[in-house]
Amino acid sequence: MNRPLLKALLTAALLIGMGASLGAFADAAGALDGVNKKAIGMFFVFVVISLGITWWAAGRTKSTSDFYTAGGQISGFQNGLAITGDWCSSAALMGIAALIYTTGFDGLIYSVVPFGAWPLMMFLLADRLRNLGKFTIADIVSLRMARVPIRSLIASAGLAFVVGYLIVQMVGAGTLISNLFGLQYEIAQVIIGVLIIVYVAFGGMIATTYVQLIKAVLLLSGATFITVAVLAKFGFSIDGLYQAAVANHPTKEAVMQPGGLLPDPINAISCGVMLLFGGAAMPHVLMRFFTVPDAKEARRSVAWAATFIGYFYVLTFFIGYGAVVFVMKDPHFLDANGVIRGGANMAAIHLAEAMGGDILLGFISAVAFATIVAVVAGLTIAGASAISHDLYANILRHGKASDAEVVKVSRYAAIGLGALGVILGIAFKEQNIAYLIVLPFTISSTVFFPVLFLAMYWRRLTTSGIVAGGWIGLASAVVMLVVGPTIWKDILGNPAPLFPYKYPALFSMTISFATMIVVSLLDRSERGRKEVAAFEDQFVRSQTGLGAEGATQH
Amino acid sequence: MEHIYREIHRDPRFHELERKRGRLSWLLATIVTANVMWYVFATAFFPEAGFARFWGTPIGEGMATTWGIVIGLAQTILFIVLVVYYIHRANGEFDTLKDAIVADATRAAGDGK
Numbered sequence: 001m002n003r004p005l006l007k008a009l010l011t012a013a014l015l016i017g018m019g020a021s022l023g024a025f026a027d028a029a030g031a032l033d034g035v036n037k038k039a040i041g042m043f044f045v046f047v048v049i050s051l052g053i054t055w056w057a058a059g060r061t062k063s064t065s066d067f068y069t070a071g072g073q074i075s076g077f078q079n080g081l082a083i084t085g086d087w088c089s090s091a092a093l094m095g096i097a098a099l100i101y102t103t104g105f106d107g108l109i110y111s112v113v114p115f116g117a118w119p120l121m122m123f124l125l126a127d128r129l130r131n132l133g134k135f136t137i138a139d140i141v142s143l144r145m146a147r148v149p150i151r152s153l154i155a156s157a158g159l160a161f162v163v164g165y166l167i168v169q170m171v172g173a174g175t176l177i178s179n180l181f182g183l184q185y186e187i188a189q190v191i192i193g194v195l196i197i198v199y200v201a202f203g204g205m206i207a208t209t210y211v212q213l214i215k216a217v218l219l220l221s222g223a224t225f226i227t228v229a230v231l232a233k234f235g236f237s238i239d240g241l242y243q244a245a246v247a248n249h250p251t252k253e254a255v256m257q258p259g260g261l262l263p264d265p266i267n268a269i270s271c272g273v274m275l276l277f278g279g280a281a282m283p284h285v286l287m288r289f290f291t292v293p294d295a296k297e298a299r300r301s302v303a304w305a306a307t308f309i310g311y312f313y314v315l316t317f318f319i320g321y322g323a324v325v326f327v328m329k330d331p332h333f334l335d336a337n338g339v340i341r342g343g344a345n346m347a348a349i350h351l352a353e354a355m356g357g358d359i360l361l362g363f364i365s366a367v368a369f370a371t372i373v374a375v376v377a378g379l380t381i382a383g384a385s386a387i388s389h390d391l392y393a394n395i396l397r398h399g400k401a402s403d404a405e406v407v408k409v410s411r412y413a414a415i416g417l418g419a420l421g422v423i424l425g426i427a428f429k430e431q432n433i434a435y436l437i438v439l440p441f442t443i444s445s446t447v448f449f450p451v452l453f454l455a456m457y458w459r460r461l462t463t464s465g466i467v468a469g470g471w472i473g474l475a476s477a478v479v480m481l482v483v484g485p486t487i488w489k490d491i492l493g494n495p496a497p498l499f500p501y502k503y504p505a506l507f508s509m510t511i512s513f514a515t516m517i518v519v520s521l522l523d524r525s526e527r528g529r530k531e532v533a534a535f536e537d538q539f540v541r542s543q544t545g546l547g548a549e550g551a552t553q554h
Numbered sequence: 555m556e557h558i559y560r561e562i563h564r565d566p567r568f569h570e571l572e573r574k575r576g577r578l579s580w581l582l583a584t585i586v587t588a589n590v591m592w593y594v595f596a597t598a599f600f601p602e603a604g605f606a607r608f609w610g611t612p613i614g615e616g617m618a619t620t621w622g623i624v625i626g627l628a629q630t631i632l633f634i635v636l637v638v639y640y641i642h643r644a645n646g647e648f649d650t651l652k653d654a655i656v657a658d659a660t661r662a663a664g665d666g667k
Contacts (some may be wrong), residue, residue: 105622106597112626116590122640123579123586213601242618256620257610259600272594276587296645303641310634317627540559543572544656547555 001246038362039369040181046214047195053210056205064393064406064532067204068135068385069290072549075207078298080304083288085212086378087309088219089174090371092316092436097348099261100320101328103342104251106261107320111313111395113272117279118306122299125280128456128542130289130298134549136382137286137448141455144534146463148395148525153470155390157447158283160474162383162417164439166376170425172345173372179342180365186426193422195373200380200414205291208370208377212526215367215374220308222360222367223315226348229355230322238318245321248328255324267501274438274505278445281452284382295545324349326354376421384413435486438503442481446473446508454516456542459535462528465520473512480504561659571651578643582636588630596622 065071074082092110099107132140138154170189177188199207234240242256249255289298327333327340333350335341340350352364388410393401401409447470456459481487483498501507520528541547562568609622657664 081586105590105620108623108626109593109597112593112629113590115630115633116586119586119637119640120583122637123583127644157647239617239619242623246618253610253618256612256618256623257600257607258622259610261597265595268594268598269591272590276590296649299641299644301636306634306637310630313630314627317623536563537556537559540562540568543568543575543650544562546562546656 004064019025038358039365042362042366043181043369046218047365048546050195050207050211050214050373051198053214054199054203054207055194057207059211060206061202061204061495062407064135064389064403064410066206066286066390067407067410070209070379072291072293074291076212076292076300077304078209079288079292079297081216082209082212082291082310083285083301083305083310084312085214085216085371085374086222086285086288087305088216088312088371089169089375090176090368091168092312092503093219093223093319093368093371094176094345094348095353096316097320098324098344100316101323101347102344103261104249104255104324104351108317109261109272110275111316113275114279115306115313116276118302118309120276121280121286121307122302125286125452125456126289126298126302127295127431129174129452130292130295131542131545132456132538132549133290135287135290135389136385137283137452138394139388141451141466141527143393144531144538145455146531147399149463149467151390151394153447153467153474154451155386155395157319157470157474158386158390159383161283161440161443161448162379162386163420164436164443165379166383166417166421167424167428168433168436168440169376169379170421171428171431173369173376174425174429175305176345176365176368176372179346180368185429189422189425192376192425193418194260194371195375196380196421197415197418199373199377199417201411204410205381208293208381210379211374214372216427217309218367219371220312222352222364223312223319225360226322226352226355226364227315227318229360230318230326233326241318241321241325244444245324255321266506270501270503270506271547273509274441274445274503275450276445277509278441278443278505281448282440283386283443283444283448284378286448286452287382287385290549294548300530319351322355323351327351330354354370358368360378380408380417380421381413383417384410387413387417433483435491438486442477442503442508443474445505446477446512450512450516454520458517458520459539460520460532461516462520462523462525462531464523464525465516465518468519469512469514469516473508476511477504477508480508558656558659558663561663562655565655565659567651568655571648571655575648576643580641584641586633586636587630593626593629 011437060071061067063071096107096110099110102105129137129140132143136154136158138151140152144148170192173192174185174188177183178185181188183191199211218408231241234244236250245255246252288301292298292301327347328349330350333341335348340346342349348370349361349364353361356363388406392409393399393406397405450473451466451470455466480499480501481504484504485497485500485502488494488497488499562611592605595603596609601610609625610620613619613621613624
């Protein structure tokens with residue numbers, strides 16, 4: 001794609017984006033009250049700024065390295081914020097608050113447990129990943145393994161991960177926006193789709209990074225503001241807040257106690273395993289380690305990310321209970337039957353209105369929208385790199401494609417994924433999609449974590465082991481999900497599930513690890529022998545960074 | 555590059571670095587995993603199991619804040635502290651040793667050619 005054409009397309013997209021937003025603005029202004037105008041106005045400002053950045057980034061995105069990793073020139077601090085942006089989806093703000101609102105203490109399992117993934121990532125994966133990788137996680141594994149079977153597995157699992165996550169975000173966004181902005185669901189989908197395509201296809205990783213960064217700052221400031229406002233109502237007495245929550249919640253003291261959310265111990269443990277190990281190996285997050293110059297900066301970015309994300313999770317300890325106190329009994333937020341308007345997911349948003357009126361409501365709504373757009377952009381670039389780098393350049397073209405060709409395919413892949421997101425978002429409209437978030441986390445803990453962990457730590461691992469374990473693990477995870485309680489019983493309407501647990505990760509991860517180990521040990525092939533022998537050099541590189549991509553060697 | 559890798563692999567300091575860093579990583583990773591699993595088990599086995607029962611008990615007479623809340627917050631802060639501690643060791647002590655090993659090996663490999 002040449003420069004004038006790119007500029008022309010970018011201008012067109014910019015105008016469409018502005019037009020759509022303005023149209024929506026006019027539409028909403030005619031039909032709805034001032035609240036939505038403020039929200040849309042603030043979101044509009046975010047859109048204009050992010051498109052400006054994309055314009056600037058597009059001029060700097062020429063090679064594949066620019067496209068996938070921003071040329072490896074992002075600083076640790078910037079990357080830490082951008083990772084925070086990737087990590088904290090709208091589920092982190094609205095979902096955790098919703099769970100605390102309904103079930104109390106157990107909702108915090110989604111704060112503490114996934115956060116445990118951060119130190120784990122730092123201690124076991126980050127250094128070695130940065131030292132071994134180039135653009136995608138498949139690069140790390142294929143260093144000493146056979147290229148085609150490894151990349152086929154990881155790219156397929158990666159695309160399943162991205163699409164599952166994408167549907168959750170798109171449907172969540174559509175519902176949120178029709179609630180908040182008074183926009184039609186389909187229009188909201190198209191706006192998000194167009195924005196994502198513009199960010200990713202033109203601005204690549206540079207634009208995506210800055211969009212994430214701005215969104216992280218917005219999200220952290222919004223959540224801080226709500227928390228301070230809530231605590232201020234109790235003279236900054238934390239116990240005062242919890243006293244009020246106990247008084248207000250139908251379960252009384254139980255709202256501060258564990259035990260309400262997960263149906264049985266096996267499900268709880270499986271869910272914990274899924275969040276911890278799945279969270280530690282998410283491709284769109286790990287990919288960000290390649291945007292910094294070396295392992296030192298990769299560690300710095302993890303430290304910053306852990307600080308920001310940890311801080312955000314600390315705030316969730318107050319926001320959810322704040323909603324119990326200030327939303328649960330306020331008729332302004334309840335419908336005729338006394339049920340919260342827009343569902344429990346709106347608890348955090350209603351709390352913003354209760355604390356800061358129209359302005360804060362508008363701000364938080366815009367933040368929630370920006371959050372979804374940014375997370376979808378991060379997923380799209382991860383998906384586009386799986387398609388263009390793993391599938392196209394390395395499998396289809398056997399590593400012989402030119403840089404320009406690969407960048408072109410990446411842009412088309414981003415356009416395709418954006419369009420797919422819109423189509424799936426519309427197809428899954430008004431369906432219960434909460435179960436879909438289990439899919440990406442299960443894939444991550446069943447395929448990515450065992451593959452990466454064993455490839456970096458276990459000498460005897462061979463391609464045959466990875467391929468057998470990865471595919472069998474993936475298949476078992478999908479089958480257990482389909483015949484499990486959520487899909488088989490609740491959605492398909494069968495009387496009883498064939499597999500009793502909602503979260504299959506404990507089982508599928510065990511199957512995956514066990515198969516990889518057994519098949520590798522049984523592997524007597526010449527190829528397997530060479531792969532084991534190559535571990536030594538890979539190990540030195542993983543420990544020292546010598547020969548790593550983008551590192552200076554002297 | 556391969557001959558430098560061999561050279562590094564022969565250096566006893568490399569194995570010392572690997573052992574030291576490995577021991578620290580695994581120790582910290584175990585602490586984190588144990589904490590997370592404690593949280594998960596407390597949720598799963600409350601209120602039957604002894605290690606979970608006190609999670610629902612208020613931290614003081616007439617207070618609403620439970621031990622579970624305090625532990626959850628403390629764990630979150632502990633994780634941040636452990637990450638910062640690790641990066642301090644890795645970017646300082648370990649990287650200094652690593653740089654020395656790599657420099658010596660590069661020189662030795664250059665001389666050997």
